[in-house]
Amino acid sequence: MSAIPQERRVVTAIPGPKSQELQTRRIAAVAAGVGSTMPVFAARAGGGIVEDVDGNRLIDFGSGIAVTTVGSSAEAVVRRASAQLADFTHTCFMVTPYEGYVAVAEQLAELTPGDHAKKSALFNSGAEAVENAVKIARAHTKRQAVIVFDHGYHGRTNLTMALTSKNMPYKDGFGPFAPEVYRVPVAYGYRWPTGPENCGPEAAAQAIDQISKQVGADNVAAIIIEPLLGEGGFIEPAKGFLPALRQFATDHGIVFVADEIQSGFCRTGQWFACEDEGVVPDLITTAKGIAGGLPLSAVTGRAEIMDAAHSGGLGGTYGGNPVACAAALGAIETMKEQDLNGKAKRIEAVMKSRLTAMQEKFDIIGDVRGRGAMIAVELVKAGTKDPNPEATAALAKACHGEGLLVLTCGTYGNVLRFLPPLVIGEELLNEGLGIIEEALAHV
Structure with missing residues (x-):
């Protein structure tokens, strides 16, 4: 199990002062063509948590784009x-x-x-x-x-x-x-x-x-x-x-x-x-x-x-x-x-159940799809199948502000994708889904 406490903690604005300071250095030294989803600088990570330099602990629904499947510091x-x-x-x-x-x-x-x-x-x-x-x-x-x-x-x-x-x-x-x-x-x-x-x-x-x-x-x-x-x-x-x-x-x-x-x-x-x-x-x-x-x-x-x-x-x-x-x-x-195939199937069961319930509640969710711990929602303009990239960007931003790291994708920029580490705890998984639901209500 990770040495990092497996609980979300937001102690500063996101990004916090240390991340902002590092961002200034980054802009001066790193080519502008290299983007970032979330301008917070990681200090350590493990399990389902990424901790930033300001001490915020973010729930990780990205796994470094499906890379840290076994967690960021697996034994x-x-x-x-x-x-x-x-x-x-x-x-x-x-x-x-x-x-x-x-x-x-x-x-x-x-x-x-x-x-x-x-x-x-x-x-x-x-x-x-x-x-x-x-x-x-x-x-x-x-x-x-x-x-x-x-x-x-x-x-x-x-x-x-x-x-x-x-x-x-x-x-x-x-x-x-x-x-x-x-x-x-x-x-x-x-x-x-x-x-x-x-x-x-x-x-x-x-x-x-x-x-x-x-x-x-x-x-x-x-x-x-x-x-x-x-x-x-x-x-x-x-x-x-x-x-x-x-x-x-x-x-x-x-x-x-x-x-x-x-x-x-x-x-x-x-x-x-x-x-x-x-x-x-x-x-x-x-x-x-x-x-x-x-x-x-x-x-x-x-x-x-x-x-x-x-x-x-x-x-x-x-x-x-x-x-x-x-x-x-x-x-x-x-x-x-650790039977991570079994863990992925359990993540799918939890995520699809909650996301399908959200789809019934919010008509901007056009589709819920994916398998295992590779799940997505496609956002559309209410009552149509027209892609809604604006709502997708707003939803991602709202999640980030609450300490949930999520990624977007899709040819039309209207898909919110979820790639949690397969070792994430179910409490964190459900807490992250709760943040998404709250953000949807506001978007």
Whole structure:
């Protein structure tokens, strides 16, 4: 359990005087393009609490954007990473390898869907993992085209900006982007013209038709999709959509890539979100929750596909850093020992029950969705489905002022998303939901 008392405490204005002082220094020294959701400076964190430099304790519904799934200072993560720090911080796996990297790859082979032979390559960030998945798919298929989806998010490098669908703030002014990227519809049930019950098969048929006519299936190296879309608004593709695309990929020799960077590692109540409909991807990209807060990412997949790239074609100086690998083994140990999939399902039960009751009470809540501890509400203008980004921003600001850290997302900026650490106590979870309900009443 965390050494930080697991209770909300607001002792100053948010942000407080010390945070304001640090913000002045930040503005002078840090590039303006690096934003912040909440201008409070963290001093320590653990369990479901982030404590700032002014002594305020905030309830954490963000987990550093789905990263600190096991908490910000999980015992096994700290223990294993500390021991590795004392031994060595770096050798570069491509120069003199070490066991930790191999052990992480073995764990990924065990945990990811499918019983086929698997191999992994480790990197630093989610965007790097996605970019390398594209390289591997192209090497394997000897094709170039990559298919992505409306509302998808895959990163901020040049190639992954091309894959990402949202212009502001991710792409605006940063082009030209990488070529041979094609975007098709996704099964967004809440906004599907003929209703959510028709969405899965209709969206799949549309997407497959567009790929076939506009690109040609035989030109496609990879189909890349988040099994539960993150930045695009926590959109759960309607049932049947993912299996249909998986089958289309199989039929045409296309590498099917599940981007599980935000949805992986127990976040949705399963090790990986694609397991919900039994979808087995050829490649799976992971990051965020993999290493308890240390920078690490991976591409894991069918051994014959992973081996398609020539020796030296994959890697990077810091990829699979030994301290990050030790932290990942600690995070996985924590997930297994504390049954964090079970915890995620319990968080879903508590959150959906209360948020659905709020939806009945407040007509600006258009949709409540998500799985596990990856839950969202989409806010609309009352009586319509018109996006309401103004109310979303006001609601987030009100929560922040009361000491609840929440994040927004969505292509239209109208989704409030909840990503609490899976180790959060139920009292804190309910207190946070109470703050949201009160804020809704005022908004």
